[in-house]
Amino acid sequence: xxxxxxxxxxxxxxxxxxxxxxxxxxxxxxxxxxxxxxxxxxxxxxxxxxxxxxxxxxxxxxxxxxxxxxxxxxxxxxxxxxxxxxxxxxxxxxxxxxxxxxxxxxxxxxxxxxxxxxxxxxxxxxxxxxxxxx
Numbered sequence: 326x327x328x329x330x331x332x333x334x335x336x337x338x339x340x341x342x343x344x345x346x347x348x349x350x351x352x353x354x355x356x357x358x359x360x361x362x363x364x365x366x367x368x369x370x371x372x373x374x375x376x377x378x379x380x381x382x383x384x385x386x387x388x389x390x391x392x393x394x395x396x397x398x399x400x401x402x403x404x405x406x407x408x409x410x411x412x413x414x415x416x417x418x419x420x421x422x423x424x425x426x427x428x429x430x431x432x433x434x435x436x437x438x439x440x441x442x443x444x445x446x447x448x449x450x451x452x453x454x455x456x457x458x459x
Contacts, residue, residue: 332364332399334380336390336406343411344390350381351404353397362399371397373408377419391419393429 334351336344351362354376362369373395379387395408412419 330364331383332362332402332404334404334406336392336408336411338408338411346380346382348380348382348404352377352379353392353406354378362404364402366399368400369398373397373406377416378406378411389414389416389419 331347331349332351334344334346334348335342349364352359353362353371354360354374355371356374359376360371373392375393376391378390378392380390381387391412391414392406393409393411395406398405
């Protein structure tokens with residue numbers, strides 16, 4: 326399993342396992358801002374927003390990922406992350422990836438709101454038609 330002071334980090338994408346490694350520290354972004362996780366941190370479940378996710382492996386150097394929205398679950402020495410997309414890279418270059426992820430989420434939300442509005446309008450039309458036929 327995980328030796329003494331580390332945590333096993335697994336990041337899952339829809340098409341499979343993106344990352345499986347042992348880490349000493351994790352930093353992620355939630356709706357209320359960034360938060361960190363160390364090996365003896367209490368168990369938790371957290372929502373992730375599109376942003377920068379970082380971890381520190383045994384070498385001490387941070388590794389940066391751009392992640393789409395998702396969920397993080399820490400249970401004992403295991404940390405599982407489920408996200409739609411993760412991209413590994415240098416911190417400066419990941420900014421564009423995060424901006425693209427946010428634009429995709431905004432577009433999805435806009436399309437969802439539009440679809441809900443059409444459904445509501447259709448429902449009102451059906452009630453009005455039903456009322457006239459009664």
